[in-house]
Amino acid sequence: MAVELYGEEPVFTAVLDELFDLLGAEGAALRWDWLSTEPLVPLEDASRAQPLLFAVGYALGRTLIARGVVPTALLGHSIGELAAAALAGVFDLPHAARILACRSRVLADVPAGGLLAVAARPEALTPYLTGEVVIGAYNAPAQTVLAGPAGPLAEVAARLTGAGLVHQRVAARQPFHSPAVAEAATRFEAGFTAADLRPPSIPVYSTRTGSPVTADEAVSPEFWAGQLAAPVLFRSALDSLLDGGARTLVDLGPRGLSLLALRHSRVRRGGHRVLSALPTTATATLSTWTALLASLG
Structure with missing residues (x-):
């Protein structure tokens, strides 16, 4: 995931090095594993994969901004929303490192669970x-994510199979965005209380409310921490973003949001451009990045 850009893009490299250093021993181990020839950071390991997803998305954003590609608005999914907040200046990188460390600590005590992506509308x-x-994410018109503890979620998966509903496990060992992580979300507030929270300098569309983050929400530790247990209203947030006039969408993650956006009828029919900073295969990272920069002019 973006490894080929490390050492090639100076801003990308410097931002990642700064964040890895701020994360201390965990950051050093994460950098080592990320740069190894074998994939040593499995996506289902939230304590390691999610800080890396934050780091890569944030560093890519900083790199584009340094190249003069300044976003008119930001939208992130789950951990990506924290990266969007950091890019918008809600908190700085040292505080982001503390927030990520706190998030990993509180998730360590969450009972086993998971997420299940279902090709169905929420009402079905x-x-x-x-x-x-419960419904953990409203991603697209016919793509809904269920969240829950391991046992009950397995029972629901069996029922979905029996009903002929297509579904797939999401790479996660915890039941994010469900009541099972409510206590962890309360403890997560501690990660934000010491941060100097500020209103965003770039509009951030929240998947907790489906609307732009307000000045009051931006400085509220509960608002950001509560996102951990609240359902992800990605479809509503994307609608609001499109209502705001967005025409070009750039995905800074591993193709997840771009694929979700393309499932949205307004995106497909409205002539919007959906571009990805990262490819589906690691070997094409540099060519994909070069093509993205050319497309953005």
Whole structure:
């Protein structure tokens, strides 16, 4: 994931080195594993993969801005929303490192669970919702993510299979965006209380509310920490972004958001450009990045 840009793009490299250093021993180990020839940071290991997703997305954003490609608005999914907030200046990089470390600590105590992406509209999944299994993300018109503890989620998966509904496990060992992580979200507030939170300098569209983050929300530790347990309203946030006049969408993650955006009928039919900074295969990173820069002029 973007390894080929490390050492080639000076800003990208410097930002990542700064963040890895701020993360201390964990950051040093993460950098070593990320740069290794074998994939040593599995996506389902949230304590390691999510700080890396933040780091790469944030560094790519800083690199584009340094090249004169300044976004008119930002939108992130789950951990990506924190990267968007950092890019918008809600908190600085040293505080981002503390926030990431706190997030990893509180998630370590969350019971095993997971996420299940289902090719269905939310209303079609009502019969499968329980007190423990809930909708964790509203991603696209017919792509909904269920979240819950391991046992109940497995039972729901079996029922979905029996009903002929297509579904797939998401790479996660915790039931993000569900009541099962509510206590962790409360403890996560501590990661933000010491941060100098500021209103965003670039509009950030929140997947917690589906609207731009307000000045009051931006300086609220509970607002950012609560995102951990709240459902991801990605479809609503994308609608709001498009209502704001966005025409070109640039995905700074591993192709996830660009694929979700392309499932949105307004994006497909409205002549919007959806570009990806990263390819689906590691070997094409440099060519994909070069093509992106050329497309953005």
